[in-house]
Amino acid sequence: MSAKVEGVVAPCERAPLPEVESCVIVIFGASGDLSKRKLIPALYDLFHAGCLKRNFAVLGVGQSTWSDEEFRAQMREGAEKSEDVDEFNDAKWQEFAAHLTYTTGDLTTDAIYNEVATRSEKLHEQIAPNAARNRLFYFSTPPSLAPVMVKHLGAAGLNNEEHGWSRIIIEKPFGRDLASAQSLNAEIASVFNEHQVFRIDHYLGKETVQNILVFRFGNSIFEPVWNRNYIDYVEITAAETLGIGGRAGYYEEAGALRDMVANHLLQLLALTAMEPPVAFDADSVREEKVQVFRSIRPMTPDDVTRKTVRGQYGAGTVEGQQVPAYRNEQGVKKDSNTETFVAVEFCIENWRWAGVPFYVRTGKRLADKVSEIAIHFKRTPQALFARTPEDRIEPNVIVLRIQPDEGMTVTIATKLPGMEMHAGTVHMVFNYESGFGVRTAAAYETLLLDALQGDATLFTRRDETEAEWRLITPIEEAWAQAAAPPFPNYAAGSDGPRAADELLARAGHRWRALQESHIDTQAASESVSQQTNDGAHVQAQAEEVAQA
Ligand code: BG6
Numbered sequence: 001m002s003a004k005v006e007g008v009v010a011p012c013e014r015a016p017l018p019e020v021e022s023c024v025i026v027i028f029g030a031s032g033d034l035s036k037r038k039l040i041p042a043l044y045d046l047f048h049a050g051c052l053k054r055n056f057a058v059l060g061v062g063q064s065t066w067s068d069e070e071f072r073a074q075m076r077e078g079a080e081k082s083e084d085v086d087e088f089n090d091a092k093w094q095e096f097a098a099h100l101t102y103t104t105g106d107l108t109t110d111a112i113y114n115e116v117a118t119r120s121e122k123l124h125e126q127i128a129p130n131a132a133r134n135r136l137f138y139f140s141t142p143p144s145l146a147p148v149m150v151k152h153l154g155a156a157g158l159n160n161e162e163h164g165w166s167r168i169i170i171e172k173p174f175g176r177d178l179a180s181a182q183s184l185n186a187e188i189a190s191v192f193n194e195h196q197v198f199r200i201d202h203y204l205g206k207e208t209v210q211n212i213l214v215f216r217f218g219n220s221i222f223e224p225v226w227n228r229n230y231i232d233y234v235e236i237t238a239a240e241t242l243g244i245g246g247r248a249g250y251y252e253e254a255g256a257l258r259d260m261v262a263n264h265l266l267q268l269l270a271l272t273a274m275e276p277p278v279a280f281d282a283d284s285v286r287e288e289k290v291q292v293f294r295s296i297r298p299m300t301p302d303d304v305t306r307k308t309v310r311g312q313y314g315a316g317t318v319e320g321q322q323v324p325a326y327r328n329e330q331g332v333k334k335d336s337n338t339e340t341f342v343a344v345e346f347c348i349e350n351w352r353w354a355g356v357p358f359y360v361r362t363g364k365r366l367a368d369k370v371s372e373i374a375i376h377f378k379r380t381p382q383a384l385f386a387r388t389p390e391d392r393i394e395p396n397v398i399v400l401r402i403q404p405d406e407g408m409t410v411t412i413a414t415k416l417p418g419m420e421m422h423a424g425t426v427h428m429v430f431n432y433e434s435g436f437g438v439r440t441a442a443a444y445e446t447l448l449l450d451a452l453q454g455d456a457t458l459f460t461r462r463d464e465t466e467a468e469w470r471l472i473t474p475i476e477e478a479w480a481q482a483a484a485p486p487f488p489n490y491a492a493g494s495d496g497p498r499a500a501d502e503l504l505a506r507a508g509h510r511w512r513a514l515q516e517s518h519i520d521t522q523a524a525s526e527s528v529s530q531q532t533n534d535g536a537h538v539q540a541q542a543e544e545v546a547q548a
Contacts (some may be wrong), residue, residue, distance in 0.1 A: 030060025205443030248331025316492030
């Protein structure tokens, strides 16, 4: 059990967002789910915040045969339901929706790109006839279409930057292995310059993911201990309670390793492990991340056997609901060996990290939704407090909580109140929302704004995507050669397969229970509600101190 110490800062206003230049945003795949759930809500919020003014237009291109009005109605439904939207308001929506237009088209033919060229010119004429012809193309489309689309965009002259900028945003997965990523990159490079290409990994748009850099490099107290001399191991978790929804077709091909580890989790690892960049700009930051990937030796088949675990969920109970096994999900093969859980131990062989395991895990249908990075420090060298059993003094852990309840926790040992010398653990908790009194911006909002401003810092560079696949492809290949474990090997609603615990236990380590982070956060919010939120202060509460 623990006492709590909290840091609370004065509530602050969200800083005003910059206004972006006049532009036409073309969303390819606009009748799909992403557009409705994420892209349009993000653009609506940017409009609401004043950074998109009258001089922008959105042209949706999709397979559904919708009119402009039908497109607007569909998008409205998404924005109204979206948890990302700051504040939905009918009048504001009407104003925003007037900027939305739609056309139906087959993305494998020339015709649609010629139409996009004509329509975007007309839209430019309407919104700002004398302004630059800036165009942003969002590929919200299956990965296999990307090379074809790039070629057609080039053939229609839409890559041209003579009269304004032209940028493309490409959704993950960026290829399905090293060879396909290399060939996709080469196709893109034959039509677009790298400064025009924005490979999106939405995790990089999350406020707390960006905060990893501020936390590490904006404070002088952490960096000196951020290395093998003080850190025992690092745990990176992205656990979900959701299953695969309606995405069986995609997921059967991808699996958890490609879907989550090849991008989101490796990005979290790189930000946690990288050296300080010389500046906070696109190339400096991305250069340091690539160095981390290069410091990890791709695994041999034998490494894969020892350092990876794959799992697939069976039936179980998640958040009080009975859910079916993965193999009984609609669209999934009855004998599917696709992994819905993966745990991997990565070893970064550089001066800072040699000998410190970085364990990553992700899975569907787990006990709780939580994404976090836990930095476990080494034990103190001596059991100094004779009457305190050594195991009561827990090593320090810093938890950077990506979601939900964004924030961070630091555990520290402290003397428990009383005449006798007993030590316990307290949690210093910082919660973003209660701390700052504002919600954090949705990832897509941040990333769309960055792309509109031409800032690629939070997007992955060509060599970075290839470096990621260089680590993932050998794992996929070794798994393809070996027999799959007896799936299903974890129940929906659990913390994952037992083999994942054994992976850490062999080194005397353990995963944090998935609900642990949740508990820390609850403790913080209960306590915050008892406070007068009146400025910067740190309050120590010696409540709830109990025997472990
Ligand atoms: C996506 C994956 O990239 O990230 C999904 O394709 C996953 O399978 C999602 O559910 C998780 O994102 P978030 O932001 O909810 O953690």
